Amino acid sequence: MMQFDKAGFDNETLIHIYKELLIPRLIEEKMLVLLRQGKIAKWFSGIGQEAISVGCGLALSADEYILPMHRNLGVFTTRKIPWNRLFSQWQGKSGGFTKGRDRSFHFGTQEYHIVGMISHLGPQLAVADGIALGNLLKKNKKVTAVFSGDGGTSEGDFHEALNVAAVWDLPVIFIIENNGYGLSTPSNEQFRMKQFIDKGIGYGMEAVQVDGNNILETYSTIKSLAESIRKKPRPVLLECLTFRMRGHEEASGTKYVPQELFDEWGKKDPVNNYENFLLKEKIIDTVMIAGLRKEIKQEIEKNLEITFSEENPVVDKQNELNDMYHPSSPDVYVASSEKKSEKRYLDAITDGMRQCMQRHDNLVIMGQDIAEYGGVFKATQGFVEEFGRARVRNTPICESAIIGAGFGLSINGVKSIVEMQFADFVTCGFNQIINNLAKSHYRWGQHADVVVRMPTGAGVNAGPFHSQSNEAWFVHTPGLKVVYPAFPSDAKGLLIASVEDPNPVMFFEHKALYRSISEEIFDDYYTTEIGKARVVREGNDITILTYGLGVHWALETLNKNQDISADLVDLRTLLPWDKECVEASVKKTGRVIILHEDTLVGGVGGEIAAHLGEHCFEYLDAPVIRSASLDTPVPMNVDLENNFLPKKRFEEQLKKLVGY
Numbered sequence: 001m002m003q004f005d006k007a008g009f010d011n012e013t014l015i016h017i018y019k020e021l022l023i024p025r026l027i028e029e030k031m032l033v034l035l036r037q038g039k040i041a042k043w044f045s046g047i048g049q050e051a052i053s054v055g056c057g058l059a060l061s062a063d064e065y066i067l068p069m070h071r072n073l074g075v076f077t078t079r080k081i082p083w084n085r086l087f088s089q090w091q092g093k094s095g096g097f098t099k100g101r102d103r104s105f106h107f108g109t110q111e112y113h114i115v116g117m118i119s120h121l122g123p124q125l126a127v128a129d130g131i132a133l134g135n136l137l138k139k140n141k142k143v144t145a146v147f148s149g150d151g152g153t154s155e156g157d158f159h160e161a162l163n164v165a166a167v168w169d170l171p172v173i174f175i176i177e178n179n180g181y182g183l184s185t186p187s188n189e190q191f192r193m194k195q196f197i198d199k200g201i202g203y204g205m206e207a208v209q210v211d212g213n214n215i216l217e218t219y220s221t222i223k224s225l226a227e228s229i230r231k232k233p234r235p236v237l238l239e240c241l242t243f244r245m246r247g248h249e250e251a252s253g254t255k256y257v258p259q260e261l262f263d264e265w266g267k268k269d270p271v272n273n274y275e276n277f278l279l280k281e282k283i284i285d286t287v288m289i290a291g292l293r294k295e296i297k298q299e300i301e302k303n304l305e306i307t308f309s310e311e312n313p314v315v316d317k318q319n320e321l322n323d324m325y326h327p328s329s330p331d332v333y334v335a336s337s338e339k340k341s342e343k344r345y346l347d348a349i350t351d352g353m354r355q356c357m358q359r360h361d362n363l364v365i366m367g368q369d370i371a372e373y374g375g376v377f378k379a380t381q382g383f384v385e386e387f388g389r390a391r392v393r394n395t396p397i398c399e400s401a402i403i404g405a406g407f408g409l410s411i412n413g414v415k416s417i418v419e420m421q422f423a424d425f426v427t428c429g430f431n432q433i434i435n436n437l438a439k440s441h442y443r444w445g446q447h448a449d450v451v452v453r454m455p456t457g458a459g460v461n462a463g464p465f466h467s468q469s470n471e472a473w474f475v476h477t478p479g480l481k482v483v484y485p486a487f488p489s490d491a492k493g494l495l496i497a498s499v500e501d502p503n504p505v506m507f508f509e510h511k512a513l514y515r516s517i518s519e520e521i522f523d524d525y526y527t528t529e530i531g532k533a534r535v536v537r538e539g540n541d542i543t544i545l546t547y548g549l550g551v552h553w554a555l556e557t558l559n560k561n562q563d564i565s566a567d568l569v570d571l572r573t574l575l576p577w578d579k580e581c582v583e584a585s586v587k588k589t590g591r592v593i594i595l596h597e598d599t600l601v602g603g604v605g606g607e608i609a610a611h612l613g614e615h616c617f618e619y620l621d622a623p624v625i626r627s628a629s630l631d632t633p634v635p636m637n638v639d640l641e642n643n644f645l646p647k648k649r650f651e652e653q654l655k656k657l658v659g660y
């Protein structure tokens with residue numbers, strides 16, 4: 001029989017805990033009925049695991065963030081979210097938390113300090129790191145708790161998040177619900193160690209194991225861990241042994257689980273055992289139990305009625321599109337003095353970042369080797385001395401965790417700039433950008449105030465993994481902004497605008513431009529508007545649309561061919577791109593060539609060409625031509641690289657198009 005230690009609990013508290021434990025169980029039982037009646041479509045059951053969610057929900061203060069997963073209804077109910085809002089969320093009704101845009105527990109709410117999961121499981125852990133880092137920087141002594149199933153720990157995200165938390169002493173409790181299965185896969189096909197607490201030593205982290213079905217044990221342990229972490233910030237791994245009494249989700253069945261396990265764990269049911277304990281101790285009686293159950297069931301019915309009578313969200317195309325970005329327009333700054341200095345492209349970026357750090361004391365920069373070393377390109381040289389190590393943070397090699405942490409910081413009201421050492425390495429952080437940064441505002445109204453700096457591009461004979469142009473991946477992702485300056489003045493102004501913008505910005509910086517071009521730029525703080533192209537040179541015969549290094553190739557080509565009268569448009573922002581400026585130029589010249597360093601197929605040029613075909617067809621005197629790199633990786637050898645890049649081909653294509 002399960003042993004409960006009631007020392008330190010008065011009867012009122014013990015009964016309160018019982019009620020909190022009963023609520024998710026009874027809600028779930030009702031959901032299973034509705035599922036059978038075809039009134040709901042899908043259900044991920046946490047029956048058998050409630051003591052963990054409820055223990056955690058009760059142990060933390062209401063203003064401490066909890067990041068639950070798909071079996072943690074008890075977190076939501078102990079945080080006192082109105083049940084009708086939960087039901088509406090599951091039904092996709094307007095009273096939920098995502099305007100019908102996301103399902104089940106895939107939502108967060110600042111009001112209740114809950115950050116729900118995305119389907120990918122593991123990314124949740126690094127978001128907790130970011131929230132915890134925010135708390136650490138604010139010195140507010142708050143703890144963050146994040147959940148993972150045992151299966152989810154097999155993802156690289158788990159390793160990265162725990163490692164960062166350990167290195168940075170982040171006040172996080174990593175709660176692992178070890179229920180023996182990840183969908184149908186049993187633990188022995190998922191990992192080899194005996195128990196999760198054995199991982200603690202590997203991360204230099206305390207690790208504690210509890211009976212996850214014993215509500216007093218989970219609650220007391222999390223409560224005392226939280227108290228201790230508030231005093232001495234550090235991460236702790238908490239392994240909760242438990243079992244999932246139903247299938248992965250209801251449609252998946254339970255054939256893959258031996259009956260003996262159900263029998264064994266059925267005896268350890270968290271609700272029944274606690275109920276029996278309270279009965280035995282005469283803290284409650286059967287009449288009281290019946291009364292409580294009736295009261296909760298009535299409350300469930302009442303709230304379900306509200307949900308079922310609620311309308312579906314109103315369908316409005318513009319509304320959907322508007323919610324891709326945070327509604328506020330970023331502040332516009334005009335340099336307050338005319339004073340200018342000659343700056344290289346790289347120095348302009350450094351200058352912009354430094355002034356942002358001076359203006360926003362809640363801005364943090366994170367990246368590999370960016371502290372004393374100053375970054376591999378020296379963009380943050382001297383920043384540690386000026387702003388300190390708390391705000392200029394060297395990171396382990398873990399792009400995913402750091403971008404995820406950026407999102408967590410944003411949730412906690414802290415801005416961040418994350419430096420990719422090379423844009424190529426963003427592949428290792430892709431998931432956090434595509435699924436967290438880009439989608440969270442649309443999904444649950446949470447913006448991601450993160451700028452990802454992307455030293456990009458070829459021309460430096462660095463081969464396939466230090467030369468790629470990968471801006472098109474992000475242009476295809478609604479919710480991001482993609483910025484790509486070609487000149488020092490724009491590099492500074494756009495970087496400041498990106499930091500001022502509450503939305504996630506992918507900021508591309510061409511490495512070959514860092515030290516090769518310079519310009520007189522304003523010394524003061526100023527913004528260059530995101531989403532606006534610039535006509536760099538005016539002409540009548542043809543429009544050249546380009547960005548980044550392409551602008552300089554085009555200028556060089558035009559200087560060589562003085563007879564060509566071209567409008568040279570520097571797009572500057574690729575998402576959202578300046579259709580108005582481009583269309584105006586195309587309507588004037590009737591001929592367009594789009595030049596980019598990125599490879600041809602699926603490049604930004606294809607999108608622009610398609611748009612012009614749809615919207616400017618009547619004005620065109622020739623086909624829209626794309627000039628781009630070969631569809632191969634970027635080769636290292638200088639001759640091969642030059643052959644790969646479009647610069648030479650561009651001149652021929654341009655001349656041909658002018659004469660078309």
Ligand SMILES: Cc1ncc(C[n+]2csc(CCOP(=O)(O)OP(=O)(O)O)c2C)c(N)n1
Pocket residue numbers: 071119120121148149150151152153177179181182183244248
């Ligand atoms: C990246 C990713 N791969 C696969 C899945 C499909 N999937 C959803 S839940 C799940 C099992 C998760 O197991 P575990 O983390 O142990 O949590 P549990 O469901 O047991 O609570 C799988 C494989 C997913 N959601 N995300």
